Amino acid sequence: MKIATWNVNSIRVRQPHVIEWLNNNYVDALCLQETKVVDENFPKNTFEKLGYYVYVYGQKAYNGVAILSRYPLENVNIGFTSIVKDSLVEEFDKQKRIITGILNGVRIINLYVPNGASIGSEKYNYKLRWLKVLKRYLTEILDQPNHGLCVCGDFNIALEDKDIYDSKSKDNHIMSSQLEREALKDILSLGLKDVFRKFISEGNYFSWWDYRASGFKHNRGWRIDHQYLTPELYRKALSCTIDIEPRKLVRPSDHAPVIVEF
DNA sequence: ATGGCGAATGCAATTCGA
Numbered sequence: 001m002k003i004a005t006w007n008v009n010s011i012r013v014r015q016p017h018v019i020e021w022l023n024n025n026y027v028d029a030l031c032l033q034e035t036k037v038v039d040e041n042f043p044k045n046t047f048e049k050l051g052y053y054v055y056v057y058g059q060k061a062y063n064g065v066a067i068l069s070r071y072p073l074e075n076v077n078i079g080f081t082s083i084v085k086d087s088l089v090e091e092f093d094k095q096k097r098i099i100t101g102i103l104n105g106v107r108i109i110n111l112y113v114p115n116g117a118s119i120g121s122e123k124y125n126y127k128l129r130w131l132k133v134l135k136r137y138l139t140e141i142l143d144q145p146n147h148g149l150c151v152c153g154d155f156n157i158a159l160e161d162k163d164i165y166d167s168k169s170k171d172n173h174i175m176s177s178q179l180e181r182e183a184l185k186d187i188l189s190l191g192l193k194d195v196f197r198k199f200i201s202e203g204n205y206f207s208w209w210d211y212r213a214s215g216f217k218h219n220r221g222w223r224i225d226h227q228y229l230t231p232e233l234y235r236k237a238l239s240c241t242i243d244i245e246p247r248k249l250v251r252p253s254d255h256a257p258v259i260v261e262f
Numbered sequence: 263a264t265g266g267c268g269a270a271t272g273c274a275a276t277t278c279g280a
Contacts, residue, residue: 014268175280
Protein backbone atom coordinates (compact mmCIF):
# COMPACT_ATOMS: atom_id res chain seq x y z
CA MET A 1 0.00 0.00 0.00
CA LYS A 2 1.20 3.49 -0.86
CA ILE A 3 0.21 6.57 1.08
CA ALA A 4 1.35 10.06 0.16
CA THR A 5 1.16 13.44 1.88
CA TRP A 6 1.32 16.82 0.15
CA ASN A 7 0.74 20.34 1.32
CA VAL A 8 -0.65 21.81 -1.92
CA ASN A 9 -1.11 25.42 -0.76
CA SER A 10 -4.59 25.79 -2.34
CA ILE A 11 -6.20 22.78 -4.03
CA ARG A 12 -7.98 25.00 -6.53
CA VAL A 13 -4.74 26.52 -7.78
CA ARG A 14 -2.81 23.24 -7.61
CA GLN A 15 -5.52 21.03 -9.09
CA PRO A 16 -3.66 20.47 -12.41
CA HIS A 17 -0.45 19.54 -10.60
CA VAL A 18 -2.24 17.07 -8.35
CA ILE A 19 -4.00 15.47 -11.33
CA GLU A 20 -0.75 15.15 -13.25
CA TRP A 21 1.02 13.75 -10.22
CA LEU A 22 -1.69 11.15 -9.57
CA ASN A 23 -1.61 10.11 -13.21
CA ASN A 24 2.13 9.52 -12.96
CA ASN A 25 2.25 8.10 -9.43
CA TYR A 26 -0.06 5.36 -8.25
CA VAL A 27 -1.01 5.80 -4.60
CA ASP A 28 -3.78 4.22 -2.58
CA ALA A 29 -4.32 7.42 -0.64
CA LEU A 30 -3.16 11.00 -0.88
CA CYS A 31 -3.35 13.27 2.17
CA LEU A 32 -3.65 16.95 1.29
CA GLN A 33 -3.06 19.98 3.48
CA GLU A 34 -3.76 23.68 3.05
CA THR A 35 -6.62 23.05 0.67
CA LYS A 36 -7.90 26.57 1.52
CA VAL A 37 -11.46 25.96 0.43
CA VAL A 38 -14.85 25.32 2.00
CA ASP A 39 -16.11 21.77 1.51
CA GLU A 40 -18.81 22.64 -1.04
CA ASN A 41 -16.22 24.26 -3.31
CA PHE A 42 -13.62 21.47 -3.13
CA PRO A 43 -13.16 20.08 -6.67
CA LYS A 44 -14.42 16.65 -5.66
CA ASN A 45 -15.66 15.67 -9.13
CA THR A 46 -12.22 16.09 -10.61
CA PHE A 47 -10.75 13.45 -8.35
CA GLU A 48 -13.80 11.19 -8.35
CA LYS A 49 -13.43 10.99 -12.12
CA LEU A 50 -9.87 9.78 -11.56
CA GLY A 51 -11.23 7.00 -9.37
CA TYR A 52 -10.79 8.46 -5.90
CA TYR A 53 -13.13 8.76 -2.97
CA VAL A 54 -12.80 12.23 -1.54
CA TYR A 55 -13.01 13.18 2.15
CA VAL A 56 -12.72 16.86 2.99
CA TYR A 57 -12.50 19.07 6.04
CA GLY A 58 -11.96 22.62 4.91
CA GLN A 59 -12.63 26.26 5.59
CA LYS A 60 -12.46 29.58 3.81
CA ALA A 61 -9.00 30.91 2.85
CA TYR A 62 -6.90 29.07 5.44
CA ASN A 63 -5.94 25.56 6.52
CA GLY A 64 -8.10 22.67 5.30
CA VAL A 65 -7.23 18.98 4.91
CA ALA A 66 -8.50 16.21 2.64
CA ILE A 67 -7.88 12.56 1.88
CA LEU A 68 -8.19 11.10 -1.61
CA SER A 69 -8.50 7.32 -1.48
CA ARG A 70 -8.72 4.56 -4.08
CA TYR A 71 -11.15 2.71 -1.82
CA PRO A 72 -13.80 3.94 0.61
CA LEU A 73 -12.44 4.85 4.02
CA GLU A 74 -14.03 3.48 7.18
CA ASN A 75 -14.51 5.35 10.44
CA VAL A 76 -13.82 8.81 9.01
CA ASN A 77 -13.50 11.45 11.71
CA ILE A 78 -12.97 15.18 11.27
CA GLY A 79 -11.43 17.51 13.83
CA PHE A 80 -10.18 16.76 17.32
CA THR A 81 -13.55 16.75 19.07
CA SER A 82 -14.79 13.70 17.17
CA ILE A 83 -12.12 11.75 19.09
CA VAL A 84 -11.30 13.79 22.19
CA LYS A 85 -14.52 14.35 24.07
CA ASP A 86 -13.66 17.50 25.98
CA SER A 87 -15.32 20.89 25.59
CA LEU A 88 -11.93 22.55 26.16
CA VAL A 89 -10.77 21.05 22.86
CA GLU A 90 -13.57 22.65 20.85
CA GLU A 91 -11.67 25.89 20.22
CA PHE A 92 -9.04 23.88 18.31
CA ASP A 93 -11.59 22.75 15.73
CA LYS A 94 -12.25 26.30 14.56
CA GLN A 95 -9.22 25.73 12.36
CA LYS A 96 -9.70 22.70 10.12
CA ARG A 97 -6.47 20.79 10.50
CA ILE A 98 -7.06 17.08 11.07
CA ILE A 99 -8.97 14.25 9.39
CA THR A 100 -8.68 10.49 9.74
CA GLY A 101 -10.05 7.32 8.23
CA ILE A 102 -9.21 3.63 8.01
CA LEU A 103 -7.99 2.12 4.75
CA ASN A 104 -7.29 -1.60 4.53
CA GLY A 105 -6.77 -1.91 8.27
CA VAL A 106 -4.48 1.12 8.47
CA ARG A 107 -5.68 4.25 10.25
CA ILE A 108 -4.51 7.22 8.23
CA ILE A 109 -4.29 10.45 10.18
CA ASN A 110 -3.82 13.52 8.02
CA LEU A 111 -2.86 16.70 9.82
CA TYR A 112 -1.65 20.23 9.32
CA VAL A 113 0.21 21.59 12.33
CA PRO A 114 -0.03 25.37 12.91
CA ASN A 115 3.06 27.19 11.65
CA GLY A 116 3.55 29.24 14.81
CA ALA A 117 4.54 32.61 13.30
CA SER A 118 7.51 33.50 15.53
CA ILE A 119 8.90 32.18 18.77
CA GLY A 120 7.03 33.44 21.80
CA SER A 121 4.12 34.81 19.77
CA GLU A 122 0.49 34.00 20.46
CA LYS A 123 0.50 31.71 17.41
CA TYR A 124 3.59 29.95 18.70
CA ASN A 125 1.82 29.19 21.95
CA TYR A 126 -1.20 28.03 19.98
CA LYS A 127 1.07 25.64 18.06
CA LEU A 128 2.44 24.17 21.28
CA ARG A 129 -1.04 23.82 22.77
CA TRP A 130 -2.29 22.27 19.50
CA LEU A 131 0.47 19.66 19.75
CA LYS A 132 -0.65 18.81 23.28
CA VAL A 133 -4.17 18.23 22.00
CA LEU A 134 -2.74 16.08 19.21
CA LYS A 135 -1.06 13.91 21.81
CA ARG A 136 -4.38 13.39 23.57
CA TYR A 137 -6.02 12.62 20.22
CA LEU A 138 -3.41 10.01 19.32
CA THR A 139 -3.56 8.52 22.80
CA GLU A 140 -7.30 8.01 22.37
CA ILE A 141 -6.82 6.41 18.96
CA LEU A 142 -4.03 4.13 20.18
CA ASP A 143 -6.40 2.87 22.85
CA GLN A 144 -8.66 1.61 20.08
CA PRO A 145 -7.83 -1.94 19.01
CA ASN A 146 -5.72 -3.30 16.27
CA HIS A 147 -5.05 -0.66 13.68
CA GLY A 148 -1.64 0.35 12.45
CA LEU A 149 -1.27 4.11 12.32
CA CYS A 150 0.11 6.22 9.50
CA VAL A 151 0.29 9.78 10.80
CA CYS A 152 0.93 12.02 7.80
CA GLY A 153 1.16 15.67 7.16
CA ASP A 154 2.78 19.05 7.35
CA PHE A 155 4.22 19.19 10.87
CA ASN A 156 5.92 22.54 10.46
CA ILE A 157 8.74 21.15 12.60
CA ALA A 158 12.20 19.95 11.56
CA LEU A 159 13.18 17.43 14.20
CA GLU A 160 16.91 17.43 13.62
CA ASP A 161 19.42 20.01 12.46
CA LYS A 162 20.19 17.87 9.42
CA ASP A 163 16.58 18.37 8.31
CA ILE A 164 17.44 22.02 7.62
CA TYR A 165 19.59 23.38 4.80
CA ASP A 166 21.73 25.35 7.19
CA SER A 167 21.58 24.22 10.77
CA LYS A 168 23.57 27.22 11.91
CA SER A 169 21.55 29.97 13.59
CA LYS A 170 18.37 27.89 13.52
CA ASP A 171 18.22 27.24 17.26
CA ASN A 172 16.07 30.27 17.76
CA HIS A 173 13.98 29.76 14.64
CA ILE A 174 10.36 28.82 14.23
CA MET A 175 10.03 25.13 13.20
CA SER A 176 13.27 24.13 14.92
CA SER A 177 13.02 25.59 18.40
CA GLN A 178 13.60 23.34 21.38
CA LEU A 179 10.03 23.55 22.64
CA GLU A 180 8.58 22.58 19.27
CA ARG A 181 10.96 19.66 18.94
CA GLU A 182 10.25 18.50 22.46
CA ALA A 183 6.51 18.69 21.84
CA LEU A 184 6.85 16.52 18.75
CA LYS A 185 9.21 14.06 20.46
CA ASP A 186 6.73 13.77 23.29
CA ILE A 187 4.09 12.75 20.75
CA LEU A 188 6.42 10.26 19.08
CA SER A 189 7.08 8.67 22.47
CA LEU A 190 3.60 7.16 22.14
CA GLY A 191 5.21 4.73 19.72
CA LEU A 192 5.56 6.40 16.33
CA LYS A 193 8.61 6.38 14.11
CA ASP A 194 9.74 8.62 11.27
CA VAL A 195 9.68 6.18 8.36
CA PHE A 196 11.82 8.42 6.15
CA ARG A 197 14.69 7.80 8.55
CA LYS A 198 14.34 4.04 8.16
CA PHE A 199 15.87 4.45 4.71
CA ILE A 200 17.93 7.64 4.71
CA SER A 201 20.12 8.81 7.57
CA GLU A 202 21.95 11.68 5.92
CA GLY A 203 20.77 15.26 5.72
CA ASN A 204 20.04 17.53 2.78
CA TYR A 205 16.64 15.98 2.07
CA PHE A 206 13.86 18.53 2.18
CA SER A 207 10.11 18.75 1.62
CA TRP A 208 9.59 22.52 1.75
CA TRP A 209 11.44 25.43 0.16
CA ASP A 210 10.56 29.08 0.70
CA TYR A 211 9.10 30.81 -2.34
CA ARG A 212 11.12 33.84 -1.37
CA ALA A 213 14.76 34.37 -2.24
CA SER A 214 14.64 31.41 -4.67
CA GLY A 215 14.79 28.84 -1.90
CA PHE A 216 14.32 25.88 -4.22
CA LYS A 217 16.88 26.99 -6.78
CA HIS A 218 19.50 27.17 -4.02
CA ASN A 219 18.13 24.05 -2.31
CA ARG A 220 17.59 25.99 0.88
CA GLY A 221 14.88 23.74 2.26
CA TRP A 222 13.45 22.11 5.34
CA ARG A 223 12.14 18.60 5.93
CA ILE A 224 8.90 19.39 7.74
CA ASP A 225 6.43 17.02 6.04
CA HIS A 226 6.51 13.67 7.78
CA GLN A 227 5.06 10.18 7.90
CA TYR A 228 5.08 8.49 11.29
CA LEU A 229 4.20 4.81 11.65
CA THR A 230 3.46 2.45 14.52
CA PRO A 231 6.12 -0.29 14.96
CA GLU A 232 4.54 -3.09 12.95
CA LEU A 233 3.90 -0.87 9.92
CA TYR A 234 7.37 0.62 10.31
CA ARG A 235 8.86 -2.87 10.08
CA LYS A 236 6.85 -3.56 6.94
CA ALA A 237 7.82 -0.28 5.26
CA LEU A 238 9.51 -0.78 1.89
CA SER A 239 10.33 2.80 0.97
CA CYS A 240 9.77 6.43 1.84
CA THR A 241 10.64 9.10 -0.69
CA ILE A 242 10.23 12.80 -1.34
CA ASP A 243 9.26 13.64 -4.91
CA ILE A 244 10.73 17.03 -5.74
CA GLU A 245 9.53 16.98 -9.36
CA PRO A 246 6.28 18.91 -8.73
CA ARG A 247 8.30 21.62 -6.96
CA LYS A 248 10.02 22.30 -10.31
CA LEU A 249 6.80 23.10 -12.16
CA VAL A 250 5.54 26.57 -12.98
CA ARG A 251 3.46 27.99 -10.12
CA PRO A 252 4.19 25.11 -7.73
CA SER A 253 3.22 24.46 -4.15
CA ASP A 254 6.10 25.34 -1.85
CA HIS A 255 5.93 21.75 -0.52
CA ALA A 256 6.78 18.44 -2.24
CA PRO A 257 4.88 15.17 -1.80
CA VAL A 258 6.24 12.45 0.51
CA ILE A 259 5.33 8.82 -0.25
CA VAL A 260 5.53 5.73 1.93
CA GLU A 261 5.06 2.15 0.78
CA PHE A 262 4.46 -0.81 3.07
C1' DA B 263 18.32 42.03 10.19
C1' DT B 264 15.07 42.60 6.61
C1' DG B 265 12.62 41.17 2.84
C1' DG B 266 12.02 38.19 -0.74
C1' DC B 267 7.05 35.19 -3.00
C1' DG B 268 2.44 33.38 -3.44
C1' DA B 269 -2.60 32.75 -2.19
C1' DA B 270 -7.00 34.60 -0.53
C1' DT B 271 -10.07 38.21 -0.23
C1' DG B 272 -12.30 41.13 -3.16
C1' DC B 273 -10.97 44.67 -6.35
C1' DA B 274 -6.36 47.80 -3.45
C1' DA B 275 -4.05 46.59 -0.06
C1' DT B 276 -3.64 43.61 3.66
C1' DT B 277 -3.10 39.20 6.10
C1' DC B 278 -1.05 34.89 6.40
C1' DG B 279 2.22 31.32 5.56
C1' DA B 280 7.09 29.23 7.45
